[in-house]
Each structure stands twice: as C-alpha cells, then as structure tokens.
Amino acid sequence: MIPKYILNENTHEVELVRRADNITLEVDGHLVDARIHWIDRHQCELTVNGVAREVYAAQDDNKLFLHLDGKTFQLDALDEFGEGDEGVAGGGRIKAPMPGVMIESYVKDGDTVSEGDALMLIESMKLQTEIKAPVSGVVVSLGCEAGASFDKGAVLVDIEVPEAEA
C-alpha cells in the first residue's frame, strides 16, 4: 500500500522507504530525507532535505490540513481500499462545488440528456447556478431532491454514458 494524497487536484504518492534516525520518503519518485519532531499534538518541526520548517497539522477524517511557510494547505488522503473516485473529472458524475440547496431538478432518473443540457438549479449563498450535463447519456441517479440541502462534494447527479460512445 502506497499512501496517496490529493493536493491541488493532483494525486501524489508518498512512500516510507526507511526509518532510522532519519526518515527516508519517496515522494512522487524522489527520495526525500526527513526528520520530524512533535512539539504537541498539532505542532512539529519538520526538516526536509536539510530545510527546517515549523508545521501545524490537523486532520478531520481523510482531510489533512497543514500550515507551513505562512500558508495553509488542504489535502485529501486517498483510501486505497475504498472505491476509486472516478467522477471528479470526466465521466458523468457531478459533485457539488459548494454546499447549497437544490432549487429545482429539470430531469429524472432514466432521462436521456445531451451534453450541455441544463439538469438542475442549485443555490448557495444567494447565488443560483444551473448545472449542465458534462456528457451525453442517461441519468441513472439524482443525488438529492428539490428543496434538499447538500454538502460540498456531494454527488448531485450520475450520468451513464452508453457503451458505444464511451
């Protein structure tokens, strides 16, 4: 199992190669020499390839939050044993870009839609946005009903692309 992390929408691999006084990691194929000293539960001093940094870290489920070099970074730890996350880009799955409420759905399960068709109207922070079909296909499941609220990342709709076109 190689731990994988998503940072800025890209997946990276971080493997523990060796652990003695120093830790050797392989980050996306590059060997990295690291040393870590925890000051408390959230704060540590991390030395990577000889450069020391003060790092703050916190975790909520598979979401990792880090603060270093004066910036905050958010990463997702990929669960190797879980299902692949195919629908983020391409494919016919639309995830909520922000938390909000479904105002109206223009389609129902089983409907055939063409790329660009308006599927639903959502609202967040008083802004209404129409969600359009990213691909042509058949609506296999709607993530929520009109009036229901959803969190960021919730699946709003799944569109199955017919095999011949896939």
Place this chain on the structure above:
Amino acid sequence: MSTDTLFNKVLIANRGEIALRILRCLQQLGIPSVAIYYDSDRNSPVVRQADEAVEIFGDSPSAAHLDIAQIIGICKQLGVDGVHPCYGFLSENAGFARELAANDITFIGPSAEVIELMGDKITSRNFVEKHGFPVPPSVSMDADSDGFIDAVAAMGFPLVVKASAGGGGKGMSIVNSKDELESTLRVAASEAEKYFGDKRVYVERYFENARHIEVQVVGDGTDVVHLGERECSIQRRFQKIIEEAPSPALDAAKRKEVCDAAAGIAKAANYASAGTVEFLYTSSGEFFFLEMNTRIQVEHPVTEMVYSVDLVAEQVKVAAGQPLSIAQESVVMNGHAVECRLCAEDAFNDFMPETGKVLFLKEPTGEGVRFDSSLYQGQAITTAFDPMLAKLIVHAPTRAEAITGCIEKLREMVLLGINTNAEYLIKVLEHAAFKEGDVDTGFVGTYAEDLVKDELSADQQRAVLSAAMLSDRSMKLIMEATPDIYASIGRWSN
C-alpha cells in the same frame, strides 16, 4: 465616569465576533450582559462569557435573530433596559427600535426616525441635497420631454444611462460625449420599453476609478464629532474585504472637506450614536454622498486604533443620555491601521463559500495587532451565516508598516479545518498598486490576473507531502505499531 447612570442590563442582539466585541465593552463599563443564541452557537465564546445567555428559536438561525417579539420577550423577562443590535440583523430596523421604545427599553443606536430617513436611498439623497451637501448628479425624466438633453449634458461626461425600471445591467449604456448622447438615449428608451415596458430612463454621472471613502461620525443629538475617514475600495461582490484608515487618497485639506461634509450631514439629522457617511470619491477629487449607515460597522476597529477611541462605549453612553466624551478638538489621528476580513471562501475560485470545522487556531498577536473573532475549537462553519470568520487589524506608525504587519500576521496566523481567503488577502496587500495606494472599487476585477494562487516550488511541494504523510493519523498509527528494526530494513511491501 460614574456608570450607575448607564444601564441595568444590556442584551446583545447578535452573534459572532461583533457580539463578543460588544460584550467586552459592556464588561469594561461594568454593565451586566445578556447573550442570545441559536442552538448552533451554544458553545460560542459570547454565550460562555456573558453574564446570562438565553437560547432563541426559529426556522433558521437568521430567522431567530430577526424575531423581534421573541427578543423583546426575553428583555422583559430578564429586566433588560438596553439592547445593542451590532451590525446586520435588526441593527437598521426602525420597527425594532420603535417596539423597544414602546416597552421602555433603549435601542443602542439612533432614533427610529433617523434610521428611516437614512435607510431609504431616495429620501436620504434628497435630505442631503437639501442641506447643501454633494450628491451624485442625476436626471430622471421622460426622454421625450423638453430640456432633457440639456439637463443631462450639463452634468458632464461620461454618463451612464439606465432604464428606470431596469436592473441587472440590462438597458445600461455609457455615454462619453454629447454627440453620442441623443442616439444612445433613443436606443436606451426603446430598449427600456421593449424589456421593461417603461421607456423612462435615468441618467447619472459615471465615475471611472472611483473610490469608496466613508467617514466615521459620533453624535449625541447636540454635537457631532467626526473621526476621520476609512478607505474601503477593496471589495468583492460589493462586500469590503480590506479597509484602512486614513485613506491614502486624501491630503489634509481634502480630508477636512470630506469629514466636515459628513459631520454636517449627521448634524443636520441631529444624529445621536455612531454612524458612517459613505461617499463616492472620484479620481479628480470630487466626492458625492452615497448613503449613511446608522450602525456600528464591521470596519470600525481601524478608526478606533488610529483615534484611540472606543466607538461602542460612546454608543452606549449616548444611548444612556450622556453627552459624547470626546470633542472634535481633542481627537487626534495617529498612524495608520489596516483591516483584513478573513472569510471562509475559495477566493481563487470566484470566492465560492467554503464550509468546515475549526480544528486548530493560533491567533496572531503582537504590538498594534487586534484580532476580532469568536472562533473556537470544534466550531462548525456552515453557510447559515455570513462567511466572515474574523478580522485582523494592524496599527503602525506608517501605511507601509501597517501593510507589512498585516502580511506577517496573516502568515503567522494558523487556522486549520477550513479554507479561507488568507492567501488572497496577502496577494492584494503585496500588489504594487495597493502598496501605492492606487485603488478603486474595481481593484479586484482589474488585477484579477495578478491575484492568483502562487505555484508551489518542487521543494515546497515535497515538504507539504512529507508533512502530510508524517502527520496522517493512520500512517502515525502504522509507524508506531511497527518496530524500527523492521521499518529500517526497507520498503513496506505492497
């Protein structure tokens, strides 16, 4: 000053950072306090620190905070004789002020009449114009009527022609010269009729590169004192994100002119509380009344820091019938203050709102640093309220030092568990045009190409990913469970 003439008990009709800021003032004045809260805020600092706290109910948190009857019921039950509305919610609701008065409870703000006068864009504009202060030139009449072209051309160019019944940018066009005027008006009137069934057009001077400059005033019904101006031109979605005092655009003479106008408007209204007069300030140094806000504003700390006054304390004392404790001659401007609004949003992706949970917070501290927040560990950040999480204010001898201080403190501050606009604020503060003080309300749009996320260097990316892996709870568990001797043998097998 004796405080036994102030209030027996004051209810804070709000939440978040401003409720906590008002509580601090009440504590300093020795006034017993009551906090009201919706279920989702039950662990917030103001609820824990106020002398009494009462839960309020409603279909939504906002609905509960807007429920006048419920709030007045609590006041009567607990013997409250003053209510501080803060900003937002009921702060500019004349009906609330009247209901409180009818129950012998003091609204800590101006009178219901003044709230109404200033709350309406047209009546306030007419009031200000009647008293001889500058309002934006505009003409609103039937385009067919005699003298329309002359009246319009007399305002000067460029102009913006809007359909009276229009909105959302439809039926709007900009005219740069008298030659264009006639044909534009004809087209605009016909478009207006087509889109809105009403051919009346409204013509207003169009100001490119205008700034938003506002003046803080405090009055006690007799005297009005101004506390200088604030520059609030850095806005996104018509919401301010960085404010400062004083404005880099004004010299001493212009400052006096603008501030005297603001004080004059407040004086004409017999203003009694803290208030803000907002002006549009053009690149050629003209200024026009936009509106008056009859509440304490989000950005009030920059004024408090450069003038060393407590605006909320003045509000409370004036509401209790005392005169202002400051006079125009005694207030002195000192140094420069910059405020940054920390918001839960993805500023690099069209300012989309973000949700999350406060997992860890290290507040910035230091000399001249003020951090107004009511964040607490474990707090859920939802879209039920405004995305503003906290305000960082830095006061320094010069503008350049205040800006540098803000950048340093934004970097030093640690807030984990929610995506914020901190990095975006730093990009604005570091921008050459901002440093020059060359800003207008279009800044965020004008420099959109510069205000983008920095690319990570390869070295930094490796540090981030190493930190992620080494702090990842499941990895730490595995490592702790694996004796070094095995780990040091070599790679884990897949």
